[in-house]
Amino acid sequence: MMNAILQATLEFLKLYWVPLLCGVAIVAILPLIVGYIVLVERKLMADMQARLGPMRVGPHGLLQPIADALKLLIKEDIIPDNADRLVFWLAPVLSVGAALLALAGLAIGPAFQIAQDINIGILFVVGISALGIFGIVLGGWASNSHYSLMGALRSSAQLVSYETAAGMALVSALLFTGTLNIKSIVEAQNKEGIWFVMLAPVAFFTYLVASIAETNRAPFDLPEAESELVAGYMTEFSGFRWSLYFLAEYTNMIVVASVATTLFLGGWLRPFASVPWLNFLDFVPTLLMAGVGAYCIVRAPKQPTRVQQLFMLAVAGLCFVLGLVLLVPVLVLVAKPFYAGIHGGFWFIFKVSLYIYFFMWLRFTIPRYRFDQLMRLGWHFLIPLSIINVLLVGVALIAGAYFNLKGWGLLLVTTPAAVIALVVALLILNAEKERNARQNQTAASDFYAG
Amino acid sequence: MLDKVLFYFFAAIAVASAALMVTRRNVVHSAIFLITALLATAGIFLQLRAEFLFIVQIILYVGGIMVLFVFVIMLVNLDVALQQIQFARQKWVALLVALALAAQVGFMFWTSGKMAGQGLPVLTAVAANRLPANSETVAHSLFESYLLPFEIASVLLLVAMIGAVVMAKKRT
Numbered sequence: 306m307m308n309a310i311l312q313a314t315l316e317f318l319k320l321y322w323v324p325l326l327c328g329v330a331i332v333a334i335l336p337l338i339v340g341y342i343v344l345v346e347r348k349l350m351a352d353m354q355a356r357l358g359p360m361r362v363g364p365h366g367l368l369q370p371i372a373d374a375l376k377l378l379i380k381e382d383i384i385p386d387n388a389d390r391l392v393f394w395l396a397p398v399l400s401v402g403a404a405l406l407a408l409a410g411l412a413i414g415p416a417f418q419i420a421q422d423i424n425i426g427i428l429f430v431v432g433i434s435a436l437g438i439f440g441i442v443l444g445g446w447a448s449n450s451h452y453s454l455m456g457a458l459r460s461s462a463q464l465v466s467y468e469t470a471a472g473m474a475l476v477s478a479l480l481f482t483g484t485l486n487i488k489s490i491v492e493a494q495n496k497e498g499i500w501f502v503m504l505a506p507v508a509f510f511t512y513l514v515a516s517i518a519e520t521n522r523a524p525f526d527l528p529e530a531e532s533e534l535v536a537g538y539m540t541e542f543s544g545f546r547w548s549l550y551f552l553a554e555y556t557n558m559i560v561v562a563s564v565a566t567t568l569f570l571g572g573w574l575r576p577f578a579s580v581p582w583l584n585f586l587d588f589v590p591t592l593l594m595a596g597v598g599a600y601c602i603v604r605a606p607k608q609p610t611r612v613q614q615l616f617m618l619a620v621a622g623l624c625f626v627l628g629l630v631l632l633v634p635v636l637v638l639v640a641k642p643f644y645a646g647i648h649g650g651f652w653f654i655f656k657v658s659l660y661i662y663f664f665m666w667l668r669f670t671i672p673r674y675r676f677d678q679l680m681r682l683g684w685h686f687l688i689p690l691s692i693i694n695v696l697l698v699g700v701a702l703i704a705g706a707y708f709n710l711k712g713w714g715l716l717l718v719t720t721p722a723a724v725i726a727l728v729v730a731l732l733i734l735n736a737e738k739e740r741n742a743r744q745n746q747t748a749a750s751d752f753y754a755g
Numbered sequence: 756m757l758d759k760v761l762f763y764f765f766a767a768i769a770v771a772s773a774a775l776m777v778t779r780r781n782v783v784h785s786a787i788f789l790i791t792a793l794l795a796t797a798g799i800f801l802q803l804r805a806e807f808l809f810i811v812q813i814i815l816y817v818g819g820i821m822v823l824f825v826f827v828i829m830l831v832n833l834d835v836a837l838q839q840i841q842f843a844r845q846k847w848v849a850l851l852v853a854l855a856l857a858a859q860v861g862f863m864f865w866t867s868g869k870m871a872g873q874g875l876p877v878l879t880a881v882a883a884n885r886l887p888a889n890s891e892t893v894a895h896s897l898f899e900s901y902l903l904p905f906e907i908a909s910v911l912l913l914v915a916m917i918g919a920v921v922m923a924k925k926r927t
Contacts, residue, residue, distance in 0.1 A: 309756060309759070309760060310760060313757045313759070316757045317757055392783065392784075392787070395787075423806065424807075424888045425806045425809075425810045425890060428807075428890075431814070432810045432813045432814040432818060433813065435814065435818040436813070436817060436818060438818070438822055439821075439822070439825070442822070442825050442826070442829070443783070443787070443825070446783055446825075446829055454829060457829070458826065458829060458830075461822050461825065461826045462826065464822065465819070465822055465823065468819075485890055
């Protein structure tokens with residue numbers, strides 16, 4: 306018996322030692338990345354509110370995430386008296402586990418993918434990341450607090466209502482590829498020479514809204530609405546448990562951004578990857594890195610202390626080195642095989658960052674929705690729109706096959722489909738508005754009834 | 756060897772958590788064990804190289820139905836449920852039926868072991884990279900071979916859904 310288990314373990318390790326090592330590396334690096342995403346978010350929020358944001362720890366607060374992580378690690382771990390201890394312990398772990406597991410299916414460039422070439426690719430990522438909801442619901446229940454439970458209930462209701470819309474949006478993009486494999490999806494966009502965001506703009510919009518709702522971000526952050534529910538499902542969690550929830554939330558952001566990038570924004574492809582005379586775009590990554598490095602050098606003398614000046618110069622140096630690494634595969638023939646991997650990784654991370662940046666933008670621009678507004682937006686607007694869009698995209702694809710259209714030619718049939726979907730959206734909105742007006746009227750005439 | 760160990764691992768988890776699900780007094784704990792049982796079943800699907808069934812099991816049962824279950828459990832007053840008698844009184848009848856079912860399954864396994872070519876069909880083993888992609892196979896059988904039954908089943912589900920909505924709607 307023991308022998309058999311040992312043998313199986315050895316076999317397992319022999320087959321899967323590379324993905325295992327990659328997984329360990331991701332688990333080790335991800336908290337750092339998430340920390341810096343949080344720093345970017347705080348800086349952006351400060352900028353939009355005409356403040357400076359974190360400035361004390363390191364130059365421009367660059368070491369703030371590390372300080373925050375240390376603080377969270379050494380904080381006291383409080384478990385409420387009447388909490389269900391086991392579930393309380395399990396819930397944050399579930400959330401983080403699901404989010405991290407979903408990362409395994411993603412392809413960061415053609416060379417970097419932990420679970421290589423799984424047939425169900427995109428379904429795996431979407432399905433596993435949806436399991437994180439149990440962490441939220443069980444955590445809210447186990448805290449034995451009303452605020453937590455309210456947050457958990459809101460969260461599960463929100464997730465169930467928006468998952469349909471997100472799924473339908475994914476379906477309309479998948480219709481173009483005919484496969485669920487992540488690499489094949491990106492390859493299909495390369496072959497067509499056009500990203501699916503151009504072919505299915507309505508689906509992209511639907512997925513964008515639904516993905517914000519699924520990650521519980523503002524303006525749909527009702528599960529943790531601090532003005533109503535203290536901190537929602539996280540109210541009773543402190544210290545490291547709380548930071549696990551935080552990690553899960555930001556990892557989920559990365560996951561939905563990666564799914565959107567893979568399906569709609571061409572994955573690791575450079576803009577216009579199949580147009581040869583635009584090959585000079587290969588220098589854009591290097592120029593970008595060099596630009597950031599030069600800005601750091603300009604800013605360095607203005608730092609107040611010597612250490613901070615040196616730190617800024619070190620950041621500049623790092624940027625230049627990265628720029629060089631990105632330049633080598635373009636110029637040196639020997640390094641050509643690494644071109645796809647390195648530049649693919651750059652473009653993928655670049656697009657994911659832009660998507661997350663857009664999330665932050667929305668957060669600081671749009672006020673929070675009311676819960677009934679959120680539900681109405683999901684059930685009355687997004688779900689009908691996405692179902693109609695799937696039908697329209699299907700019709701457009703059949704028409705495209707009939708006229709034998711390829712690549713940019715497909716726009717001839719998909720654009721009318723998108724326009725029709727837009728008209729339907731406006732009709733739905735109009736009907737909603739009229740219904741609201743009627744309700745308000747009856748409410749007004751019923752003013753003294755209660 | 757790895758396959759065998761994985762199968763027994765997932766099967767043990769599934770059986771154990773199914774037993775725990777029935778015996779726990781706390782409803783939320785029962786729900787958690789039901790989730791584990793469903794996940795372990797998904798693991799067995801994956802071990803059988805049916806990756807599409809694996810993810811459908813997770814998305815539909817764990818990610819969809821169980822979320823609704825837990826949602827409803829949290830709306831119900833748990834303290835009242837704890838004081839009620841947990842098991843129905845027909846436990847002897849239930850035991851009898853369970854035993855009969857077990858005997859039936861056991862008999863099938865026993866006969867299939869005895870007679871070659873009868874009872875349970877035994878498929879020839881194929882290397883994992885030779886298998887057809889599971890999602891495509893499922894799609895072909897659903898939308899080509901069994902299109903009409905599939906459509907009838909979906910209409911049935913639609914009727915059930917509309918019926919539920921009509922029943923839940925306030926009469927004005």
